[in-house]
Amino acid sequence: MRIQIFVGTGGVGKTSVAAAAALKTALGGSKCLVLTIDPARRLRTALGIDSRRTPAHIPTSDSPSPQSPQPGLEQRIPLDSLGGKGELWAALLDVGETLNRSVRTYAQPEQAKVVLAHPIYHVLLESLAGMQELMAVERMDQALRDGFEEIFIDTAPSRHAFEFVDKPEFFAELVSFPLVRLVGRTYRWWERLGLARVGRKSFELYTRVEEMLGATLVRQILEFFSVFRSIAEGYARRARRTLALLRDPRTASFVIVTTPFKAKRDGDYFCEEMAKRKFPVGALVVNRVWPPLDVRLEPNSPPALQETVAWYRNVSQAHQRLWEQAATSFAGRIPKLVQVPELSQDIDGLAALHRISQIIEL
Amino acid sequence: MPTPAGPLPLTILCGKGGVGKTTLSLALALRHADQGRTALVVTSHPLPELAVSVSLTGLKEKHPVAAGNLFVIHLNPREILDGQVKQQIPSQLLADAVLSSRIYQSLIEVAPGLKELAFLSQLQKLTEERASAPGSEAARKFDLLVWDAPATGHFLQTLKVSRNFDIYLSGPFALLGKQLTHFFSEPSHYALLPVTTLEEMAVEETIELCQKLGEELAMRPRAILCNLTSPLLAASGAAAAESARAMSSEGTTNPDLQFILDRSAIERSLFERLRASVETEFRTVEREPRWETDLDLLLAVSRRLEGLPDN
Numbered sequence: 001m002r003i004q005i006f007v008g009t010g011g012v013g014k015t016s017v018a019a020a021a022a023l024k025t026a027l028g029g030s031k032c033l034v035l036t037i038d039p040a041r042r043l044r045t046a047l048g049i050d051s052r053r054t055p056a057h058i059p060t061s062d063s064p065s066p067q068s069p070q071p072g073l074e075q076r077i078p079l080d081s082l083g084g085k086g087e088l089w090a091a092l093l094d095v096g097e098t099l100n101r102s103v104r105t106y107a108q109p110e111q112a113k114v115v116l117a118h119p120i121y122h123v124l125l126e127s128l129a130g131m132q133e134l135m136a137v138e139r140m141d142q143a144l145r146d147g148f149e150e151i152f153i154d155t156a157p158s159r160h161a162f163e164f165v166d167k168p169e170f171f172a173e174l175v176s177f178p179l180v181r182l183v184g185r186t187y188r189w190w191e192r193l194g195l196a197r198v199g200r201k202s203f204e205l206y207t208r209v210e211e212m213l214g215a216t217l218v219r220q221i222l223e224f225f226s227v228f229r230s231i232a233e234g235y236a237r238r239a240r241r242t243l244a245l246l247r248d249p250r251t252a253s254f255v256i257v258t259t260p261f262k263a264k265r266d267g268d269y270f271c272e273e274m275a276k277r278k279f280p281v282g283a284l285v286v287n288r289v290w291p292p293l294d295v296r297l298e299p300n301s302p303p304a305l306q307e308t309v310a311w312y313r314n315v316s317q318a319h320q321r322l323w324e325q326a327a328t329s330f331a332g333r334i335p336k337l338v339q340v341p342e343l344s345q346d347i348d349g350l351a352a353l354h355r356i357s358q359i360i361e362l
Numbered sequence: 363m364p365t366p367a368g369p370l371p372l373t374i375l376c377g378k379g380g381v382g383k384t385t386l387s388l389a390l391a392l393r394h395a396d397q398g399r400t401a402l403v404v405t406s407h408p409l410p411e412l413a414v415s416v417s418l419t420g421l422k423e424k425h426p427v428a429a430g431n432l433f434v435i436h437l438n439p440r441e442i443l444d445g446q447v448k449q450q451i452p453s454q455l456l457a458d459a460v461l462s463s464r465i466y467q468s469l470i471e472v473a474p475g476l477k478e479l480a481f482l483s484q485l486q487k488l489t490e491e492r493a494s495a496p497g498s499e500a501a502r503k504f505d506l507l508v509w510d511a512p513a514t515g516h517f518l519q520t521l522k523v524s525r526n527f528d529i530y531l532s533g534p535f536a537l538l539g540k541q542l543t544h545f546f547s548e549p550s551h552y553a554l555l556p557v558t559t560l561e562e563m564a565v566e567e568t569i570e571l572c573q574k575l576g577e578e579l580a581m582r583p584r585a586i587l588c589n590l591t592s593p594l595l596a597a598s599g600a601a602a603a604e605s606a607r608a609m610s611s612e613g614t615t616n617p618d619l620q621f622i623l624d625r626s627a628i629e630r631s632l633f634e635r636l637r638a639s640v641e642t643e644f645r646t647v648e649r650e651p652r653w654e655t656d657l658d659l660l661l662a663v664s665r666r667l668e669g670l671p672d673n
Contacts, residue, residue, distance in 0.1 A: 010379020010513060011564060208460050209469055212450060213476070213535060221469060293618040305605035308594040312622045314651030342621075 001251060003140065004282070004362065006154040007270055008257035013287040014154040017257050017340065019047060019090070020356035022152040026079060026088035027357070033074065033089045033148040035139060037132065037155070047077060047090035074146075082354055089148070096125050098135040101142065106234045111227055120224035134239075141238045246279060253282030255362060256334075260289055260319040263326035271333060283336035283362050289323050290316040290342050336362060370506045371550060372489040373671045375587075377557040378567045379513035382589040386557055386647065387510035388416060388434070389664035395431035396664075399505035402433045404485060406512040409436050417656045424657065433504070439477035442484045443470060450534050475523030476535070482520065483538045485509060486545045489552075514571050521546070521579055546581065553671035554583045559590050560632045569639045584671060585643040588633065594626050595633060596646045602630075645670070 006018040015036045022034040034047070074091040103112050115121055125131065136153060143151050210218045225232075246252045254274055258266040263286045274281050293316045295309050327337050338360050343352055373390070375383045384405060391401035405412055412434070422429040444461055451457040460466050470476050489507055511517045545551055554575070558568040568586065575581040588595075594602055609623045637644060647666045653659040 011381060011559065011561065206465055208451065208456065209463075209466050212447060212460075213469065218469060291618070291621060293621065295616065295618045295622070302601065302604045302608055304594065304597045304601035305608050308592060308597075308605055308626070309619075309622060311593050311649075311651055312625070315649065318652055342625075 001144065001149055003151045003153070003245065003252045004255055005246065005252065006152070006255045006257050009262060009266060012257050012259045012262065012266075013340075014257045016353065016356060017255070017285050017287060017360065018152045018154040020353045021255070021360060021362050022090075022150070023079075023082075023088055023350075023353050024357035024360065024362075025150050025152075026086040027082060027084040029085040030149045031087045031089075031147070032150045032152065033091060033143050033146075035091055035093050035136070035143065035151065035153040037093050047075065077350070081350075091143075093132070093136055093139055093153075095131050095135045098139045098142070099125060102138055102235065103231055107231050111230070114227050115224070115231065118220075118224045118227070120220050121228075124224075134235075137239045137242050138235060141242050144242075247277075249280040252280060253362070254279050255283045255285060256281065257285045257287055259287055260322040260326075263322055264329060267326060267330050267334070271330075281334055283338055284326070284330055284334045285338045285340060285360065285362075286323050286326055287340045288342045289339050290319045292316060292320055338362070371553040371671055372485065373506065373508045373553045373555060374511055375508065375555050375557055376511040376517045377514060377571065378559075378564045381557045381559045381564050382647075383557050384412065384416060384510050385660065385663060386587060386589060386667065387508045388418075389660045390667050390670060391432055391434075391506060391508050392425075392428055392660050393664040393667055394506045396425055396428040398427060398431065400431045400433070400503055401506040401508065402435065402488070402504040403508045403510055404488075405434060405436050405510040406516075407436060407510070408438075409434070412436070416660070418660075420655060420657045425661075437481055437484055439481040440470075443477055443480040446480055446483075446534075446538075478520040478523045479535060479539055479542070482542050486542055490545070514567055518571070518574055518578075521575075521581075546579070549582065552581075554581055555585055555587055555671065556583050557587045557589055558636070560588055560595070560629045560636075562632065565632045565636050568636065572640045572642075583640070583642045585645050586636065586640060587667075588636070588644060588646045590649040591633075591646045592626060592629060593648055595629055596648060 004018070004021060006014045006021075008014045018036065019034050022032045026032040036047070074089045077088045077090060079086070079088055100116065103115050107115060133155070136155065140151060140153065206218075254270075256267060256270045263284075267284050271281055290312075293309075293313050295313065297306055297309055323339055327339075330337055340356055340359055343355060375387045375390075377383055384407060387403050387405065391403045394401045418432075421432070447461060447466075448454075448457045451460060485507075488504065512520065556568055556571055558564045572583055572586075575583070594605060597605070606623070606626065609619055609626075633644075645667070647663060650659055650662050653662060
């Protein structure tokens, strides 16, 4: 079992690189899953992922029972044309679906019903910062349970992509404060008798906070978290386990994906952040490197053409120089340094991924 | 030096991650600062992180005027919220007790939209203080206010959440929400400038962003900034066509020229797709092929942003 996590800033092509790496491994005979956040349209087609974005819907009491399967969550990509022995599956990381599935799997049916129908649950899915990352960890756990041998995951396009690992107990912490423990579903009763139990000071503070934020909001939150608490604690346990796997170089490897202009800074930044968190960095991929361009024009070519060619040559020279700088700078610090050339756009979809997969060795 | 007729609108640079929002925000502010106007960039990046990506080293020596007029801050929503709570509670002692209580700390972490609301109302306050008090200290302080917004998803969420707030809220924060809705209902108060590169994902995301802004928030962009373009894109139609013809006659035999031809064709078609999908003005910001320092880059870019934003 191996997990590769692709990190990088926005727009560097993490998903393509992750998918190509998965394709390569699948062609070698493994059962692979590539988990992606938000791939481009053409990549969606290549990966066979439904092109409509699944909204984080509000589950109702009509939602499937806890035992029912989740159809269409993972799509198998046929590899027959490439002569593949293994399996390649792709799935979109859907924050709503992942959390729904956890609630259905780990909560008592009665509890799940209350949580899934609660207005705060819906808002929580949409608005909690870092929810996507929290759910990525949960989704990894689900994928391992589903029997995938190799998981390739591309993270949210942000420098904060792995801040979540600092707080696996996030949910549990949120819901552990004494007030929520006390209130439960009897919070109306508590309102009258609570003073004696929580003490005057806490009660006064609670009243103040309630005035500040509005009583409805505060009560809804308290009510929700009193039910959600055990689910959150279960989540924290699984997250700790998954994070231990991610820290073990035998099971996990982080791949930094970047582009020539960002290579040095991204490499330094992510190396440092991951060293802080004790994550193993396996490779640096510099994506979309323009080839050296050798174009000689007739002296009487149109000026706009001359200008354009000169501009392209300048940019491509910069790419070559920056790649060499990065390669020198990270040699010895990162085990594998890989350059992926900018592909000409006449190939598309699975063919393009196959081409990249032949270049990269991660 | 042209002086704007009235206060400049709150200028919002939004868009996909990695398209250059921060660079263009700084360049835009630098332009105004260099022309003698005070400019404040409110960035979504914490400053130490910002320093990793952009450095203003050398500004004081080379451009003392700009250095005196340019301000960059990161507003921490949590600190703003705490500040607003302090204002609401007259007793310092009680305010501190509330702020340090676990009840408050846990609640604001999970209270949906509260931090976003606090952040936006602070932006609104900074904008309106200038408008309502011309000649005052605040007005002189920032002629231009630029919000270097977070990437698309979080940006839309920030705007939306503050509007849907009244479902839950009563009390002082509900009032802030109402003021905010009022502020954004007047298009002259803000200049929305989505930034994009001419790459497939960025263009798709920009189109989707503009649709959502229109449908869900009734907000329209003043202009779309196409960043990192090639010179061919900005060339006149005739010159571009001539170049393309000249290239394609040779391109098929020379793979390097073919590469240029392919890239140019992709860029052009994405630009056309964007123009067909969003009805607004377009500005291209050509990619600088080389630069020495970050400051040089910002200055070069800033020259391409002349006249933005209009009031």
